[in-house]
Structure formats: structure tokens, C-alpha cells
Amino acid sequence: MTRGMTFRLLVGLLVTAAALALAGRRLHVLYRLGRLAQPVAPGRTTGAAAVLRAEVVEVLGQRRLLRWTLPGLAHLLTFWGFLLLGLTIVEGYGALFVRDFALPVVGRQAWLGALEDTVALLTLASVVVFAAIRLRHAPAREGRRSRFFGSHLDGAWLILFMITNVVWTLLLYRGAQVNTGYFPFRSGAYASEAVARLLEPLGERGNTVVEHVGVVLAVTVVMVFLVLVVHSKHLHIGAAVANVALARRPRALGALQPVRSGGREVDFEDPGEDDLMGVGKVEDLTWKGLLDLASCTECGRCQSQCPAWNTGKPLSPKLFVMGLRDHALAKAPYLLAADDAARAALPDAARAEGERPLVGTAQENGVIDPDVLWSCTTCGACVEQCPVDIEHVDHVVDLRRHQMLMESAFPEEAGIMLRNLEHAGDPWGRGGGHRLEWAEPLPFEVRVLGDDGADRLPDDVEYLFWVGCAGALDDAAQRTTRAVATLLHEAGVSFMTLGGAETCTGDAARRAGNEFLFRMLAQANVETLDAVGARRIVVTCAHCFNALANEYPQVGGHYEVVHHTQLLADLVASGRLTPVTPVETTLTYHDACYLGRHNRIFAPPRELLGAVPGVRLAEPPRTRERSFCCGAGGARMWMDETIGTRIGHERARELLELSPDVVTAACPFCILMLGDGVAAHLGPEPARPVEVTDVAEILLRSVLPARAAEPAPEPAEPAEPAGGTTP
Amino acid sequence: MSDPAPQVLVLVETVPADPATGRPATVRRPSLEQLTVARRLGTPAALVCGPADDDVVAVLGRHGAATVYVVDAPEVGGYLVGPKVDAVTAVVARGDVGCVLVTSNAEGKEVGGRVAVRLGSGIVTDAVDVQAGDGGPVVTQAVVAGQWLATSQVVRGVPVIAVRPNAAPVEPAPVQAVVEKVDVTFAPASLGARVVTRTPRAATGRPELTAAPVVVAGGRGVGSAEGFAVVEALADALGGAVGASRAATDESWYGHQFQIGQTGKTVAPALYVAAGISGAIQHRAGMQSARTVVAVNKDAKAPIFALADLGVVGDLHTLLPQVVAEIARRRA
Amino acid sequence: MHVVVLVKHVPEPTATWSFADDLTLDRAAVEGRLSELDEYAVEQAVRLVESGLDARVTYLTLGPAKAVEGLRKALSMGGDDGVHVVDPAVHGSDALATSLVLAKALQHIGFDLVLAGMASTDAEMSVVPAMLAERLGVPQVTFGGDLAVDAAAGTVTVHRDGDDATEEVVAALPAVVSLTDRTGQPRYPSFKAIMAGKKKPVQTLTLADLGVAPEQVGAAAAGVVVRSVSVRPPKQAGQVVVDDGTAAAVVADFLVARGFA
Numbered sequence A: 001m002t003r004g005m006t007f008r009l010l011v012g013l014l015v016t017a018a019a020l021a022l023a024g025r026r027l028h029v030l031y032r033l034g035r036l037a038q039p040v041a042p043g044r045t046t047g048a049a050a051v052l053r054a055e056v057v058e059v060l061g062q063r064r065l066l067r068w069t070l071p072g073l074a075h076l077l078t079f080w081g082f083l084l085l086g087l088t089i090v091e092g093y094g095a096l097f098v099r100d101f102a103l104p105v106v107g108r109q110a111w112l113g114a115l116e117d118t119v120a121l122l123t124l125a126s127v128v129v130f131a132a133i134r135l136r137h138a139p140a141r142e143g144r145r146s147r148f149f150g151s152h153l154d155g156a157w158l159i160l161f162m163i164t165n166v167v168w169t170l171l172l173y174r175g176a177q178v179n180t181g182y183f184p185f186r187s188g189a190y191a192s193e194a195v196a197r198l199l200e201p202l203g204e205r206g207n208t209v210v211e212h213v214g215v216v217l218a219v220t221v222v223m224v225f226l227v228l229v230v231h232s233k234h235l236h237i238g239a240a241v242a243n244v245a246l247a248r249r250p251r252a253l254g255a256l257q258p259v260r261s262g263g264r265e266v267d268f269e270d271p272g273e274d275d276l277m278g279v280g281k282v283e284d285l286t287w288k289g290l291l292d293l294a295s296c297t298e299c300g301r302c303q304s305q306c307p308a309w310n311t312g313k314p315l316s317p318k319l320f321v322m323g324l325r326d327h328a329l330a331k332a333p334y335l336l337a338a339d340d341a342a343r344a345a346l347p348d349a350a351r352a353e354g355e356r357p358l359v360g361t362a363q364e365n366g367v368i369d370p371d372v373l374w375s376c377t378t379c380g381a382c383v384e385q386c387p388v389d390i391e392h393v394d395h396v397v398d399l400r401r402h403q404m405l406m407e408s409a410f411p412e413e414a415g416i417m418l419r420n421l422e423h424a425g426d427p428w429g430r431g432g433g434h435r436l437e438w439a440e441p442l443p444f445e446v447r448v449l450g451d452d453g454a455d456r457l458p459d460d461v462e463y464l465f466w467v468g469c470a471g472a473l474d475d476a477a478q479r480t481t482r483a484v485a486t487l488l489h490e491a492g493v494s495f496m497t498l499g500g501a502e503t504c505t506g507d508a509a510r511r512a513g514n515e516f517l518f519r520m521l522a523q524a525n526v527e528t529l530d531a532v533g534a535r536r537i538v539v540t541c542a543h544c545f546n547a548l549a550n551e552y553p554q555v556g557g558h559y560e561v562v563h564h565t566q567l568l569a570d571l572v573a574s575g576r577l578t579p580v581t582p583v584e585t586t587l588t589y590h591d592a593c594y595l596g597r598h599n600r601i602f603a604p605p606r607e608l609l610g611a612v613p614g615v616r617l618a619e620p621p622r623t624r625e626r627s628f629c630c631g632a633g634g635a636r637m638w639m640d641e642t643i644g645t646r647i648g649h650e651r652a653r654e655l656l657e658l659s660p661d662v663v664t665a666a667c668p669f670c671i672l673m674l675g676d677g678v679a680a681h682l683g684p685e686p687a688r689p690v691e692v693t694d695v696a697e698i699l700l701r702s703v704l705p706a707r708a709a710e711p712a713p714e715p716a717e718p719a720e721p722a723g724g725t726t727p
Numbered sequence B: 001m002s003d004p005a006p007q008v009l010v011l012v013e014t015v016p017a018d019p020a021t022g023r024p025a026t027v028r029r030p031s032l033e034q035l036t037v038a039r040r041l042g043t044p045a046a047l048v049c050g051p052a053d054d055d056v057v058a059v060l061g062r063h064g065a066a067t068v069y070v071v072d073a074p075e076v077g078g079y080l081v082g083p084k085v086d087a088v089t090a091v092v093a094r095g096d097v098g099c100v101l102v103t104s105n106a107e108g109k110e111v112g113g114r115v116a117v118r119l120g121s122g123i124v125t126d127a128v129d130v131q132a133g134d135g136g137p138v139v140t141q142a143v144v145a146g147q148w149l150a151t152s153q154v155v156r157g158v159p160v161i162a163v164r165p166n167a168a169p170v171e172p173a174p175v176q177a178v179v180e181k182v183d184v185t186f187a188p189a190s191l192g193a194r195v196v197t198r199t200p201r202a203a204t205g206r207p208e209l210t211a212a213p214v215v216v217a218g219g220r221g222v223g224s225a226e227g228f229a230v231v232e233a234l235a236d237a238l239g240g241a242v243g244a245s246r247a248a249t250d251e252s253w254y255g256h257q258f259q260i261g262q263t264g265k266t267v268a269p270a271l272y273v274a275a276g277i278s279g280a281i282q283h284r285a286g287m288q289s290a291r292t293v294v295a296v297n298k299d300a301k302a303p304i305f306a307l308a309d310l311g312v313v314g315d316l317h318t319l320l321p322q323v324v325a326e327i328a329r330r331r332a
Numbered sequence C: 001m002h003v004v005v006l007v008k009h010v011p012e013p014t015a016t017w018s019f020a021d022d023l024t025l026d027r028a029a030v031e032g033r034l035s036e037l038d039e040y041a042v043e044q045a046v047r048l049v050e051s052g053l054d055a056r057v058t059y060l061t062l063g064p065a066k067a068v069e070g071l072r073k074a075l076s077m078g079g080d081d082g083v084h085v086v087d088p089a090v091h092g093s094d095a096l097a098t099s100l101v102l103a104k105a106l107q108h109i110g111f112d113l114v115l116a117g118m119a120s121t122d123a124e125m126s127v128v129p130a131m132l133a134e135r136l137g138v139p140q141v142t143f144g145g146d147l148a149v150d151a152a153a154g155t156v157t158v159h160r161d162g163d164d165a166t167e168e169v170v171a172a173l174p175a176v177v178s179l180t181d182r183t184g185q186p187r188y189p190s191f192k193a194i195m196a197g198k199k200k201p202v203q204t205l206t207l208a209d210l211g212v213a214p215e216q217v218g219a220a221a222a223g224v225v226v227r228s229v230s231v232r233p234p235k236q237a238g239q240v241v242v243d244d245g246t247a248a249a250v251v252a253d254f255l256v257a258r259g260f261a
């Protein structure tokens, strides 16, 4: 063996051993941390077929990333580049032992050499693209608007630098190999040959030195890269693959998960002594939760869509995830210390990290500020966008659960709503006695369970009409309820309501973290629904829909639930309703988060609007999957929105830019928030009024124009002139 | 009441004279209403705890109190209800009283309750109507948050009835009032709760919103920050606090801390005046427990009228100042 | 120091209520809750302890078996134990009899400070605390807007908002104090606290335990008999007038008639 080869082998192996030791130690720490965390729900790790498909589509095809075309493409190239560059690493290691090492079978074929060189050059190109994007969208320039705001930027630049190093060291030793005659490819590797021409003047000896040093450098760079990756956010390179495989399918939206402790569902009637109620410490996350944190690439796609972040609130889903991850890693020594003595011996900083409250203000040294935690509307835009399937909403709610169930710490106004739910069964504290007032102005009788003395739904009833709290009690929503009832009546669909026997589904309570109250309400409702024999249910509220359809199965209630837009679209399609009268109007449609993103009901409301002659539908820029929240979800409707601007106003602004006559939606919460926002933008006496209403109302205008011009409720007694009364 | 005694004793609430404005001492309206009730049941008599100046005696006489018992001792003002209980029982002990009427408010019910225990009498509170009947007064009560009406009769001892304001009209029935001073020995237990200081309310400005007995609230109809002056003026005339709808606080016409409703404060005053407020459920959630609601709104179809006890379809900017003037005129 | 808070389990105010054949409220037919107004007294008791008063807090209730739910709710907010006086003979009792039983119960369990809400939301008889004080022969301060206890001096100090003045009142302990709903928002207990509340001891007492004869209570002993009960006509949407220049007088008349001006 030549001196050169000995040098290569010795240094190369030494560097490798050291790097593997460092990386291994780190991985071991991460592994032990994962072992400390909570187990996942049973069944979470099964379902290999779906997993495989997901892997192929998402990781290899980088499906979600492709939505941001240019950077997506760059990322795709980098990713495939890495796979191919992996081959060159094998070649590099081979060259430590055998000077003209070539891969078996294809190792000397020209096309491989060409491909490897192309990939190397493309990798360099994408580094340039990345750098340009980062410079252009630098937080320093764009501030909060930048999706990289708050990302660990130094780390990202370091990685770009290392990738460059990988490429140039590779080309360097390959060029030298060409000159010294040990290059496995006789032709094809054009870039390496170009480098060779540059190196030619160094002569035989010079090139030999460059080759030896180059190989060692290439191996070293790769090893340093490995160590850096396992110590940085680029852990996501490995973690994301596992994370996507283990993600909730089809997506982590719709139903929230039950409260689990030790992997088992908590029994709220008789909870175990040490049962965890949500996440109060970072180690209360499941290991899948920790894997979520490790998988975050800090790309900021979630942040760029987040309604809270976009209206000046401190919550960014990315910063939320990063905050938890940085804390988890910093707390690791504390958590992994063998005993109290070892813990006491830790450096001050590590001990302080161990004692930080998970949720707390800056003053309390909290990891997540309460304002961050309570700003989330659970709209799911982040989950929708995340390329590595992080389950933000579930984590936010899990943190809220601990605050609510264990600490009783939550925004004061939410308490009023919770009390009202407990005592009156609706968030406004009106009580069951008021739940039928919506039907009073109708010219036909609305059937109410129990009116005819029966305590079960009669056989002729096709649908139980679940009115919902807003639908029964809010003025604007009552109009929708009446419109839907009138249309069903017109179509000859027989339906019945529960009247005062209905109570809130518990959506807001659950999203505020009050699983206990949610269970109480849900169980009561399931008991009622089962007792009356309900099978098919139609709802007008997206939140009721989500609860009844997706969450009630968790408490044993299984029903066929349809949203009114679905049912009405069917009735129109089957000819039971015929929209004939043109409604000459330009309108826009706002996708409710809990109808669209959470439940994929995009088409029916649009079909309805499309069926109405005269209607011109203008889609807003952010629509369907990327619809922008109205601000009401996640129990935010019952909390004061004092930080930044109002989410509902921001959305109303966007919709008004389309100059519509009517803003439509298909959820009472959205209509309320957008109504509020539109009123705020237009001022008290607008030159051109804009109406905010449900799509059902538009359909009604076409089907039954006379009925739609519903008079506002008269005051109970006809007004009389003051002079004419005796006080 | 096998042997009905002739006198129906009304425990009178007085308003002391105000030297600043020169307003003479007077009798609170509910006490005068109770004299009307007393006339239905027997011979009205009045009990004044504290100084009974001529003005007060004259008013009582004009409304039918033939006898005015006066217990004027420093203890009456210096301690909580105990001394008044002693005073009532002392008068009843004279043997002429067949029924005791008190106002169904905090203090009246307290005195009534203790008197009932001492006399071993039945007591009825929250009376909205009292009529004479076989076997004693027949009392109509609003029970369970006013959703039900119950009629009942006291069957033991000298009936004690706490009468709600407005249960009867004030009717003049002039008689010559005879003042009888009564000396009372106060039981030591009656002197257990001593009033250490008494700060007149005026000095504290407007009451705190959630604690105020009266709230006058303005909405988008008020139109501007300056517009709230008329709302404030009415609040001050009624000794109330000022509130606002979110529409008004969003416009920064009035402080955010005064917002009433779903995402603001919850209030349950005895009187709520809604001026230029439409009455959205988000607003109602914060004021639906108000006992009496007065609404002023331009739009006869505004939902707020559905829950108003008195609604005025009109412009608040003209109406509110007129109401303030009208109240001042009546007080003068 | 022993603080006893009187709590009452009442029918849910927003529910639809009904009356049984004997003209008593049909408590079995509607959901019940700890009276909202009593929650304020519970809150103040808990805050006293939290602010350093060395005291045991006991909740006392009188009512049917279901009333224990009211005790549990109070215990979930804080405090140490509950006492439930339950006896079929109590059914139909009026305030006189109720106060008698509660007075006996208080003597039985001992007390330094008795706290109560300003009224109960079912039968709006805010007379029970006053009657109790009378029966126990101790000072009473009602409608307190706040509460301070000086254990060393053995006194309780309370501010009350009267019609035209704010008074500061001092009473020697033992005493009965009733508190208004202006004293501070009652806490919303966490689930943890609800579970802890379920484990706190609750003692059940009967009239015999208290030395009260059945004849002294119940409908037969009542000082008041109910002759009839009827649903009040639904609160009428009031009178609506159109301002033709004279509405101000109508409003002023209305305010005067209702005692507001």
C-alpha cells in the first residue's frame, strides 16, 4: 500500500469513526427521549399499505412541496440529488480502500458518470435557488410576512454551505482521479472531466496529492454533514420519512382525538389516579408527537397560511412546533438524568430548562405563551400545508386540555361560555325554552319531537333536522334555519326537530380543551338521538356537522350526517327542487374550515350556487383547501380578539375586494363573523350594501322568491304613538 | 289571625333631607304603596326608625297612616337591621298590630325574616299583590325567577309580608297622623353588627359596571364618541353605569372595558336602558338577566324590542336629553 | 377557625320548571345545580383560606338526596368537607322551618363564621340567613360586597353598597354574613379539582341527629300555605311606543313607577 493510500484509509476511517460515535450518541439520546414520551394510540402504527402509498407520493414525489412550484422543484431536485449523491458516497468510501473503486455492474458505464455529474451540478444550482429565495424572503426584509420568520436561519445557511462543500470536494477528487487515471468512468462524467482539465497543470504528483486529499475531504465533509444533521433541524431528513408513515390518515383534521394517557383513553367517569389530562409537560407528548417536532423543516408553509399569524397574533404554528422542539431537546439532559443527584449536578441552564412551565408568559419563563396557545382557531390550514404531516391542531388542543382540565387556566370570557353550556345547554345561556323561536314566523308547522305524544321519530321522518345553538338562537342563523326548513318542506322531505331537547354538540368546549364537558354534552345528545331512533341527520352548522359525523362515534353515536348543502344539492340534482327564478347577483363563497378543509365538502355549495340562474360566482384568492378562516373556530368565537386585527375582518376585506353583492357561506359561525367584518368595512351607511348570507338563502330566492323576502320579525305589539297610551 | 288586630304596620323607608339642594325629607315610594295595601287589610300605621321630621309625618298622613310610630335612637342608624327588628317587635308587642308590611328589598326582607322568627310568624316575600281574604291577607308572589305566580296565606302568628315595589298604586287618603314615640330597649345581640363608616355614594362617581343597579348602554346608533354624552347624562340621572355594545367599543366611541355581551362584561342590573342597540344575541348574552329593560331605537323592527319592558321607536339623541330633563323636573 | 358556607341545590334557572300536586316545586323533574348566588359565598370562603386564613371550610345543605350534587360542586371549588341534612319530613318546609333545621345543624357542627349567598335563585327568600342569625343569637351582616376576617381580633369586616351610601360594617365572631354577586367571579373548577371534590368527606344528618321533631318542620308546620300556583303569563314583550314628542314623559313615568327615578 502506498503512503498515499495509507493516509487515505487511516484518516478516512478515523474521521468516520469519530463522526459515527458523535452521531450515534446523539441518536441514542433522541431514542431515550422518545422512550420517555407517551405511547401512541393503539393501531396508530398499523396500516402499512396506506403508509407505503403515502411514502411514495409524499416523500418521493414530494407532493405537497410541489405546490410552491419553484422552491418545490428545487427541493425535489435536492432530495433526489441526495439519493444519487448517496451513490457517490459509496464510491468515495470504496476509494478509501481501492484506488479505482467502481460500483458493481453499472459502476463503469458512461451514463452513470454523466448522471452523477448532472446531479452534482443541479444540486449546486438548487443551492443557488435556495439562497436566492432565502435572501429575497429574508425575515429581515419581509418581517412577519416571511415564512422564514423565526426559523433557525444560521443553521439553514450552514447546511447550504455544507451541501456546496459536498459537491465541490466530490468534483475535486473525481477531477484528480481523471488525471491520475483511477477514474472509474472512461467517458460521460463531463463535469469531472472539466475539473480535470483545470487541474492538469498540477502534473502527476500534484494530482495524486489532490486526489488523496480530495477523497479524504469528501468523506470528512459527508461525516461532518451527518453530525450536523442529527444535531439540527435537518434531522427532518430522516424523521420526516417516519413521520409521514405514521401520520393520521387521510389527514390530521376533522375529529379531535380522545384524551389518552399511557395510550389508553381516559375514562372521565372514573379516571386513574395518575392519568394525564392533555399535555402539561413536553414529555407528556407521545413519541409520535416528539417525532412531529423532529420532523419540522422550518419551512414556514404553515405560518404563511395561519390566520392568527397573518393578523398580527403571536401564534405561528411553525414557531409553536419549533418552540416545543427546542425545549424538548434542551430539556433532554434533565429528563434523562439518572436520578435527582444527577439532575442537581447538571449545569444551571439545563436545570432551568427542566423547570420551565410548558405554558406560561415570558415573565414566567414559559415555553408557549398563553396568548399563543389561545390564539389558534383550529382552522387546520397548518396541517393542510405541512409537507411532513405534523399534527398541529391535535397538539394545540392537547396543551389546552391540560390548561383547562388541570390548571383551570383559560381566557376569562371562555368561562362564561362553558358555564352557559353546563347550565343552559347553549353558549349564550338562553336555555332549551328558546330553541323553537326560530320556527315561529314560518307559514307551515315544523314538526317537533314529542308534539304528537310519541317519543320516537315516526317512520315517515326522513331526516332529523339538527338545528344547532346558533341556528336556533342567533338572528342571522335563524334565517338560514328557516330557509333550509322551507326548502325541505317545499321538496317534500319530511323532517323533525328535537326542539328543546337538543343541546350544544360541545364542539367549542372540546376545542377549548374541556373534554370533560364535551363528553357530558355528547353523551347526553347521543342518548337523546339513540332514544328517538335517529339515523339520518341534517345540520346547517359546520361545527355541529364535524362533531356529529366525526366525533360522536367516539362516544358511541353512529349516524349518517349530511350537511344542508349536500342534501339541498341532491334535491336539486334529483329535481325535487327547481331553481327557476334568476337571481341576478355577483356573489362569492367562503369555505368554512370545518366544512372544507376538515371535511372536504367543497363541491355541494358550489353546485347549489351554480344551479341558480343568474348567479355569478367570484372565487376569492384563498379558497377551498387554502380558504382563510373567519376566526370563530376553536372556541375563539367566545373569546375577545384583542391582539392584532380581527381575523374575520381580514377575511371580509379579501372577499369585498371581489366587489360582490352578496357574500355567502354555509356555516352560521362564518356568517356571523363575516357579517361583522363586512359591516366594519362598509361603515354604517354604505353606498353599496353587501349582504352576508347562507347559500340556502340564495337557493330559496330562486325556488320560492315570494317566501324568501321574509319580513323581519315584527315587534310583539304594534307600536303606538306615545301620546295615545296611558302610562 | 283569629282575632284580627286593627293595625297594619308599614315599616317606612325615608330619604333624609338634602341640605345642599334644600330638598325636604321624604318617604320612599314603595312605603307609600304599602300604605295603600295596608288600607285594604285594616288600619294603616307607620313605623319610622330614625328622625321623623314634620315633612315625613305629613306625607304619611296624606297617604292614610293614622298612627306614626317613631323610634328615634342613635342605634337605629349605627347598626345593621338588629335595632329595627327590636323596634318592630316592640310596636307589635303593644298588641294592636295584625299584620306587618316591609319592602321586599334587601333590608326589608332581613328585618321581616328576623321579626318572623321572634314572633313565630309566617312570612311571605316578593309579594306582587296583596288582597284581604278569609283567614287573612292573600298574597300573590312571583316565584322561581318570576316564571310562576303563587298565592299563599300566612297561617301562623302575625303575618309578615315583604311587598315588591309596584305591587300597588300610591293613593292619597288623607288622615290626621298621630305621632307616637316608642322607647325601645335594644337587645345586645341586635347591636352585633356596627356600621363603622358611611360614605355617600355621590363621592364615588358612577358605579362599577358589573355592580351597578342601573346600566344605560349605547350602541352604534349613538353615532360618535361625543354622542355618548347623552347616554352618560341619563346614566348619571339614574345613578347608573354606562355600558356599550361591541359596535360602539370597536369604533372606540367608548372604552373596551365597558363592552357588554358575549366577549365583554355580563351585567344583571335592575334596570337596563339600551339606546341605539339592535339587540344581537351576542349582546343579549351579556344583559339578558336584567330585570327591567327599556329600549330606544329608530327601527321598530329591532330585535331588542322583543325583550324590552318599554320600547320607544325614536331618535335617542332627542329622546334621552328629554328624559333627563323630565326626571329632573319631577324631582324638583 | 371553622367557616361554614350554606349552599343550596336549586333547579336550573333556564330549565322549564313545574309544580307537583302538593304545590311544591317538582325538583325531581328538572336539572339542578348549586345556586349561582351561593357560588359567590363558596368563592369567598375559598379565597379566605387561600389568602392565609387558618380555617376549615365546611358546606352545609338541606335538601333531598340530589342536593349532595350541590355540595360536590362546592367542594370542587375548594374547602374541606360537606354536611347534608336530609330527611323526608323536611319536604314542604317554609323559611321558618328551614332556618330552624339549619340553626340546629350549625350548632351541631360548630361554627365561627357562617357565609351565605344573597338569595337562592329558586324561591327568592333571602330571609334564611337573617332568620338563622336571629335563632343563633349572633350578629349578622347581609349583602356584603366584600369580606375580611381578622382572626386575632375575632371580627369580620364587610363593605355593603346601600342605595345612597357605602357602609363599612364590623361584627364580632361568630357571625352570619351573606354576600352579593358583586364579590368576585366564582372560579371554574378544573377537572382535577372536580375529582378531588368527589373524594372529600360528606356527612349525612337526619332530623333525629339534630334533635328536631318531624312536627316542627314540613308542610304541616309551615307558617305559610300555598293556595294555588299558576304559570305567569310569559313576560310580555312590553309596550312599544313611537316617539311623537311625548315619549320622554312616558319613559319618565315608567321609570318613576318602577322606582328608578
Ligand SMILES: Cc1cc2nc3c(=O)[nH]c(=O)nc-3n(C[C@H](O)[C@H](O)[C@H](O)COP(=O)(O)OP(=O)(O)OC[C@H]3O[C@@H](n4cnc5c(N)ncnc54)[C@H](O)[C@@H]3O)c2cc1C
Residues within 6 Å of the ligand: A636, A637, A638, A672, A673, A676, B218, B219, B220, B221, B222, B244, B245, B246, B247, B248, B259, B260, B261, B262, B263, B264, B265, B275, B276, B277, B278, B279, B280, B281, B282, B283, B286, B296, B297, B298, B299, B302, B314, B315, B316, B317
Ligand atoms: C364573535 C363575536 C362576538 C361578539 N361579541 C359581542 C359582545 O360581547 N357585545 C356586543 O354588544 N356585541 C358583540 N358582537 C357584535 C354583535 O353581533 C352585534 O354586531 C353588535 O352587538 C351590534 O351592536 P349595535 O346593536 O350597537 O349595532 P347595530 O346592530 O348596528 O345596531 C344599531 C341600532 O341603532 C339604531 N339606531 C341608529 N341610529 C339611531 C338613533 N339615532 N336613535 C336610535 N336608534 C338608532 C339602529 O336602528 C340599529 O338597530 C359580537 C360579534 C361577534 C362576531
Ligand code: SF4
Residues within 6 Å of the ligand: A302, A305, A306, A307, A308, A309, A315, A316, A317, A375, A376, A377, A378, A379, A380, A381, A382, A383, A392, A393
Ligand atoms: S389551526 Fe389555523 S390558527 Fe391554528 S395554528 Fe394552524 S393555521 Fe394557525
Ligand code: SF4
Residues within 6 Å of the ligand: A295, A296, A297, A298, A299, A300, A301, A302, A303, A317, A318, A321, A382, A385, A386, A387, A388, A389, A390
Ligand atoms: S410545521 Fe410543517 S409546515 Fe410548518 S414549518 Fe414545520 S414542516 Fe413546515
